[in-house]
Amino acid sequence: MSLLMTQDLHELVDKIFTPQAWRSLSPLITLTGGVLLLLVCEIVDRLRRLRPFLFAGTILAAMFVNRQLIAGEELEAVFGGTYIADHATAAWSIVFLASVLIAWLFARKYYQASHAFLGEHDILLLTTAIGMTMMAGSLDLITFFIGLELLSIPLYCLAAFRRRRNDSIEAGIKYFVLGAFGVALFLYGAALTYVATGHLDLAGIALKLSGPSQPLAYAGLALMTASLLFKLSVFPFHLWVPDVYQGAPTPVTVLMATGTKAAAVAFLLRFATVLPESTAPILALLAVLTMAAGNLGALVQGDLKRMLAYSGIAHAGTVMLVAAGVVANPALMEQGTQAALFYMAAYVFTAGGAFGLISWLEADGEVFTRISSLRGLARTRPWVAGTLSLFLLSLGGIPATGGFLGKWLVFSVAIEADLIVITILGVLMSVIALGYYLRVIVAMYMEPAPEELAPPVSQQGWATLAASFCAGMVLALGVLPGAFLGTYF
Numbered sequence: 001m002s003l004l005m006t007q008d009l010h011e012l013v014d015k016i017f018t019p020q021a022w023r024s025l026s027p028l029i030t031l032t033g034g035v036l037l038l039l040v041c042e043i044v045d046r047l048r049r050l051r052p053f054l055f056a057g058t059i060l061a062a063m064f065v066n067r068q069l070i071a072g073e074e075l076e077a078v079f080g081g082t083y084i085a086d087h088a089t090a091a092w093s094i095v096f097l098a099s100v101l102i103a104w105l106f107a108r109k110y111y112q113a114s115h116a117f118l119g120e121h122d123i124l125l126l127t128t129a130i131g132m133t134m135m136a137g138s139l140d141l142i143t144f145f146i147g148l149e150l151l152s153i154p155l156y157c158l159a160a161f162r163r164r165r166n167d168s169i170e171a172g173i174k175y176f177v178l179g180a181f182g183v184a185l186f187l188y189g190a191a192l193t194y195v196a197t198g199h200l201d202l203a204g205i206a207l208k209l210s211g212p213s214q215p216l217a218y219a220g221l222a223l224m225t226a227s228l229l230f231k232l233s234v235f236p237f238h239l240w241v242p243d244v245y246q247g248a249p250t251p252v253t254v255l256m257a258t259g260t261k262a263a264a265v266a267f268l269l270r271f272a273t274v275l276p277e278s279t280a281p282i283l284a285l286l287a288v289l290t291m292a293a294g295n296l297g298a299l300v301q302g303d304l305k306r307m308l309a310y311s312g313i314a315h316a317g318t319v320m321l322v323a324a325g326v327v328a329n330p331a332l333m334e335q336g337t338q339a340a341l342f343y344m345a346a347y348v349f350t351a352g353g354a355f356g357l358i359s360w361l362e363a364d365g366e367v368f369t370r371i372s373s374l375r376g377l378a379r380t381r382p383w384v385a386g387t388l389s390l391f392l393l394s395l396g397g398i399p400a401t402g403g404f405l406g407k408w409l410v411f412s413v414a415i416e417a418d419l420i421v422i423t424i425l426g427v428l429m430s431v432i433a434l435g436y437y438l439r440v441i442v443a444m445y446m447e448p449a450p451e452e453l454a455p456p457v458s459q460q461g462w463a464t465l466a467a468s469f470c471a472g473m474v475l476a477l478g479v480l481p482g483a484f485l486g487t488y489f
């Protein structure tokens with residue numbers, strides 16, 4: 001009896017873990033192996049000095065594995081159609097890994113004064129990459145939920161990582177409470193959808209909804225969409241962003257502002273296949289309202305970190321236009337994925353670099369996150385001022401930067417979907433955004449330095465490397481976009 005059960009178990013494992021399944025899971029296996037090795041480094045004192053090399057090596061190895069998936073033939077869904085490691089998933093995963101690597105580089109010297117547990121910090125960061133990759137490749141609501149939790153729970157801990165500071169603890173609690181609310185919306189919506197359709201996979205749900213009207217299923221879809229919009233910080237689920245971004249350690253803010261948004265966008269595009277076309281105008285309206293709330297909120301901010309938080313809300317509204325366009329015209333899925341991927345790749349390097357420079361300036365005191373404290377920075381720290389200006393211009397969509405082409409591709413999808421009025425409003429909102437980006441540049445280059453404040457003098461090699469890498473990628477995506485788009489599509 002025992003022999004038969006063992007034989008049946010082996011057959012079941014061989015049936016599930018096919019060669020294609022192993023290939024599909026290779027990025028996740030690589031990241032999981034890295035997490036386990038980092039745990040071993042924390043247990044064995046002699047190995048702790050290897051932790052930075054293991055972290056960076058794991059990220060680079062996972063990027064290489066994803067690049068191999070893109071270079072190979074398109075893989076089909078595995079594990080009963082619940083997960084797919086297609087070219088889009090692999091490309092999204094590389095974007096996630098880049099955001100994690102940027103956050104890690106800026107965090108290298110950030111926690112010196114707080115004596116933080118850096119081993120735990122690196123393990124939590126690497127775990128978020130596993131969650132984001134699972135979210136991007138999910139074709140099933142349960143698989144997505146597992147990925148969402150693998151992303152969210154480490155982020156709750158990281159937001160409160162400066163445990164001796166009240167604002168960091170407050171940020172962690174706010175993010176946890178509101179995040180739990182968003183997860184509850186998703187689970188309740190998934191339950192309603194399952195009751196109405198009998199499916200948890202996106203293909204099965206879409207097939208059922210193509211028939212007679214399913215009011216209960218539509219209610220479930222609305223709740224799940226609200227949960228995704230919360231993660232993406234779309235109006236009216238955006239109010240948590242400024243407080244959490246400001247209170248969290250700035251390297252963690254880098255990840256929350258970039259990778260988390262990219263993961264939500266990646267699954268939202270897959271989720272758009274089950275949304276009825278009638279929801280496209282609603283999503284487009286929410287996109288415009290989000291852009292308005294973000295840009296108008298940023299105009300009145302005196303703190304650079306809060307200003308970029310509101311700017312991130314506006315950018316979430318911009319990329320939401322892609323989802324609205326795909327819902328309005330499903331034939332735009334490939335073009336929409338391409339536009340969203342390019343936009344978020346540019347945003348990862350642009351916003352990641354901008355927030356990272358803030359973490360650098362914080363080494364000389366958090367007073368330097370005030371816009372008024374940046375006056376005359378171009379005279380004392382020309383490299384920092386110039387790099388920050390490049391990031392702000394890219395966020396504003398100035399030509400020759402990745403941000404400009406990202407917006408061009410997003411608005412092109414919206415126009416193809418006949419969302420003309422919404423596109424015009426989106427362009428006008430982008431013009432408003434230049435007002436607060438240029439305000440910072442004017443302060444750095446055209447205003448005298450405050451006499452009562454000593455200029456920042458800290459030098460950070462890791463931060464310099466990360467900021468230079470981000471600046472180079474912003475220019476490369478703006479000047480040579482074909483090198484990126486031609487590789488992944």
